[in-house]
Amino acid sequence: MFRNIWFQLHWFFGITAGVILIIVGVTGGMLSFQSEILRLMNPGVLTVTVPAGAEKLDPTELLRKLQREFPDRTVNSLTLHTGANRSASVNLASADPRMRRGETRYVNPYTGELLGEVKGQSFFSATMRLHRWLLTDEFFHNRTLGKQIVGASTVLCILLSITGIYLRWPRQVSSLKVWLTFDLKRRGRGFVWDMHAVLGTWVLIPFLIMSLTGLYWSYGWYRNMLFDISGVPRPAARVMPPPAAPEATPEGVAPAQRGGEGSERTRPEGRSGERGSGAGRESAAPSSAAIARELGVVWTSFQEASQGNFSQVQLRIPQGNGQEVSVTYQDARPQHERANNRMTIHPVSGEVTLHDRYADRPLNVRLMGSMLPLHAGSYWGLPGKIIFMVASILMPLFTITGFMLYFERRRHKKAALAIASEARQADADENAEPLLIAYASQTGYSESLAWQSAATLQKHGYNISVKELGSLSASDLGSYSRALFLVSTFGDGEPPVSARPFVRLMAEGDLALNGFEYALLAVGDRQYELYCKFGHELDAWLRDHGAVSLYPMVEVDNGDPEAIARWQQQLASFPVAGSALV
Template identity: 25%
Template structure:
């Protein structure tokens, strides 16, 4: 046998083995993958869908110039049953300004971990200073539906069953294991599918790039599975390789070790000296909101949404995060810690300046849900997730057609 024939035989054997892995992995995980991908497609635009259900809390009519944020703070403060701890100033002119506040102790929910609860957000019209309300306290059918979609995507709704299905295993964990295992099989299917896509004769590779709509339905179904899977394979790989991160501790630890960011929970943590503001001898007052925004824009000179967490006491610092604004804006923001009196930068965390391994490890959620470069990648992920939903269906039809052909 010639070397060329031997190589061809080896390649065909490899393709056949991978095809079997691709087939049975898809058949075993098909139903779960269909559910996870369908709910993932809907949940891609979770934030936008929730905002559309209650537009008055997110959009306002532009009416001249915005009120000075410090003046607005004084007008809103008296109407809040709690303590205002920060403010979120959006770049968009038609967006509401959000004041971060912690509820009074009698109203504040108990924290399981004992940590300080995450502050609520109070939507305010920046042109009239009218308090619109706290969107988290408004119950809508849309929010309930999206909550169901998340539970179905993450736990297959097993979290809503009180009695454990398996002794000693929490239903939420069981659902997470099932969806995580199906995602791993889907990841295997994506990898094997990429290899299988390449034809036996390389000169025929162009056929895998188009759908022959004028052919019979079996051929069209095959092309839909083959071609759409190829075009979306990179995004499908990113979704699948990050999905099990929330299902398995060993997978999460492996991911972090791969990028060199793993920290053992038993290892002693280094105690860092807390940053403090230096009280000026001349009795200078702390910076107001407008001054903090000006200082932030000088250090981070780009358009974006600014979130300011006020200093907790006279020695406390001002914590700021800024996220870029635009269709291609990255989701990761930059963070600053400022002296509340002088505006001096005490700490700076610019995402683009981090080492690549830290950026990759910190972007796990953005890589999974598509919020890497704002609305642009969200749209790509939405289309790819829609394709992923169709793959189990078209794949099963291909298998059934082959089974019928063998019987005949």
């Protein structure tokens, strides 16, 4: 009974959340290689042609060129790459209140020339908003609505994964063949079932990881719970974040302004009210030369402290006032796109006052700071990224095959109910000999055959009871002298979910069935190696406990009409009520 409840819940969860999970899965897969796709789409912007014999400009030279290009705007940060053909990027303060993180432009690191706009960013931006909020921010001006729908569907995805693996749990737990075998030669329902169940087992772990990490962005209480469980302090809330590079640029550089780090506010040049760091500092805005000089000190100190072991670095631009400057960088071979190291450097003395390396942090801190790579699979490198992308893109497959299996079950169930309704309308003599017709069905097909058999045998004078096999107890079985059994086998020799309680009864009891007569029809699919296995197991169990088979067991391969005709012939010769036992 408990297993059957989970079976019904699994179908309900899939039908309820299926369409939303298709959207979230496909968009997630599309975003997996966003950075790589954008670089391919934007040669000459995100990548540059390397001039023969040229060297990249020093950050101070690059800054001077940018200051001449944008004399009225503050340069917040520079992002540099060690890759020869990678563009540099600059983050500029913006007067537009909607651009609180500033404006990012791309620069040729060899010449300082400003490059064009990045094509495809608006598409990936819309894809991300569809992935996270179902575009409710655009259509309803309400992110919360979409976020709640996606969050609820993600919870149902977790329940689908758990109930699915519970329902799939085979009796031969240690057999990898049972768990992971997929036969492309199968057809019909067997092929659909394999795609749904076997492929679902393959992607179970990615689905669970993606779902459990995805809730981090859906629910604040869940995010806080993760911080509390991991023992990592919750990041301080920021009312007005300072301008910085976008949180996920095409290069994958995370902003330096995270967790309260680098909290100073940058101000446009030429404005008074600068934040001084020592006595006697004047309120006038620092000169471009002072800013460039401090940047040179920071750059030299960074190179010495990092020992040249970096692939990309984001330099917060000093403001010429002696305040410490934050630097965010990644190792030459970072574990993933968020494996950021941080430095704090004094721009006058060049002293490194903080050097926080990702690799040196405790595991719990690394995990909580790597939620996006965990969600995208990049935490495990390129193989993990590919696996998670494929799992995401496969989401429609599970929804579609789930609906196919559901509607097939509904069709058989509807047919069974129609036949059952007709059979129940016939008058039955309650004092007549009782006859049990027990069925075990995964799709409803065996149930419909059971009711058809009941209708056929009504003229034989029995008081017929049609029951689900899993609902029978030992005493129930002992109260009949004759019975029909119509049982299905699905997967690799597994009994239907509803029959599991009776399987336990078969394993437990010493039930005496001496003189008990029966006929048995076994439904299966010959594409599977263990064809009709449950039917053979039930037949052997009945014989071992003294029961007598009236006819040879009939095996039905995928609704084979010839096999059904043989079963009907057996029913036609079935003993009438009150006749002597054979």
